[in-house]
Amino acid sequence: MTAGFCQRCLHYAFDYETPKTLVIPNIGVGCVFRFTQLLVVLYVVGYVCVVQKAYQETDSVISSVTTKVKGFAFTNTSDMDPRFWDVADYVIPSQGDNSFFVLTNMVVTPNQTQSRCPELPNPSTTCVDDCDCIEGHSDPQGNGIQTGLCENYSTTAKTCEVLSWCPLEIDTKLPEHALLASAENFTVLIKNSITYPKFNVHRRNILPHINSSYLKRCEFNRATDPDCPIFRLKNIVSEAGEEFQDMAVKGGVLGIIIDWSCDLDWWAGKCYPKYSFRRLDSKHPVNNVAPGYNFRFAKYYKTQDGEETRTLIKAYGIRFDVIVFGTVRPE
Numbered sequence: 001m002t003a004g005f006c007q008r009c010l011h012y013a014f015d016y017e018t019p020k021t022l023v024i025p026n027i028g029v030g031c032v033f034r035f036t037q038l039l040v041v042l043y044v045v046g047y048v049c050v051v052q053k054a055y056q057e058t059d060s061v062i063s064s065v066t067t068k069v070k071g072f073a074f075t076n077t078s079d080m081d082p083r084f085w086d087v088a089d090y091v092i093p094s095q096g097d098n099s100f101f102v103l104t105n106m107v108v109t110p111n112q113t114q115s116r117c118p119e120l121p122n123p124s125t126t127c128v129d130d131c132d133c134i135e136g137h138s139d140p141q142g143n144g145i146q147t148g149l150c151e152n153y154s155t156t157a158k159t160c161e162v163l164s165w166c167p168l169e170i171d172t173k174l175p176e177h178a179l180l181a182s183a184e185n186f187t188v189l190i191k192n193s194i195t196y197p198k199f200n201v202h203r204r205n206i207l208p209h210i211n212s213s214y215l216k217r218c219e220f221n222r223a224t225d226p227d228c229p230i231f232r233l234k235n236i237v238s239e240a241g242e243e244f245q246d247m248a249v250k251g252g253v254l255g256i257i258i259d260w261s262c263d264l265d266w267w268a269g270k271c272y273p274k275y276s277f278r279r280l281d282s283k284h285p286v287n288n289v290a291p292g293y294n295f296r297f298a299k300y301y302k303t304q305d306g307e308e309t310r311t312l313i314k315a316y317g318i319r320f321d322v323i324v325f326g327t328v329r330p331e
């Protein structure tokens, strides 16, 4: 037992081992072997080194974006008094976080006061007498808090009365053609500064060769003015493959994508913004439930006798989100 153990130890310590080379003189096997070697070399040199440049360190972009929209519109419809619009009227809010919203269509309900009025008729608000209405009941889909009374909405319909801002908004009256159709000719200046902190690279999309007189008159055009940071809204929407007037009716979200991927290798040496545009809210061709983008806001007034009134606006429009991305590859 002990002798066997000692013998195994001696073999382990003093046996000499060497691999034996087997040569297979066969063209087919040789071709497969060389082809596999070639694939490995192509992957390492071609893809990892040349395409991916995996030998380089990379850094991600830090960016700041500001926008300024310009343009005027004039509306003269039967629903509203003739009205002139400038940027302070149609960009809501006036400053956004990497985005700006341009009002294109709306439902306006003027002269609302805090009072009582019959609800808009629908299966849950129609009533025959007061017993059908519950005092204090409020439905988030409704327009106010029920008073418990059943009132005449029209000569043919009775609905539960609500405490609310009356008269109530009737948003089925959304104009079929966008009210601010001329918003397509508004322009936006996008100022974008970026930093790659690891490599101390700073750039802005107003490139060094752009002077103020050029900035006053230029407009982005992929062929003729690819460096101009002023974009016409219609062109942004059409480059995203959409029709401005269609999108303006119910609103939507559009992405302005700025790619700052830089390669600072001496033979590449480029670090310019590349612009692209795409619609971000899903426009499903079949399921067209709840399309577009809208929200409500109000402007408040006081009448001469001190009563508070407001104009409610259900605003439809296009929100433009500026999305900046990129990585830098240093020399």
Ligand SMILES: Nc1ncnc2c1ncn2[C@@H]1O[C@H](COP(=O)(O)OP(=O)(O)OP(=O)(O)O)[C@@H](O)[C@H]1O
Pocket (backbone or CB within 6 Å): 068, 069, 070, 187, 188, 189, 212, 215, 216, 230
């Ligand atoms: N949306 C836009 N469309 C066209 N030009 C624009 C737009 N926004 C700014 N500009 C022009 O770009 C230049 C730089 O704009 P910036 O906002 O930095 O300066 P500004 O003097 O405050 O501009 P302004 O007083 O004209 O609003 C100005 O000549 C300005 O008129």
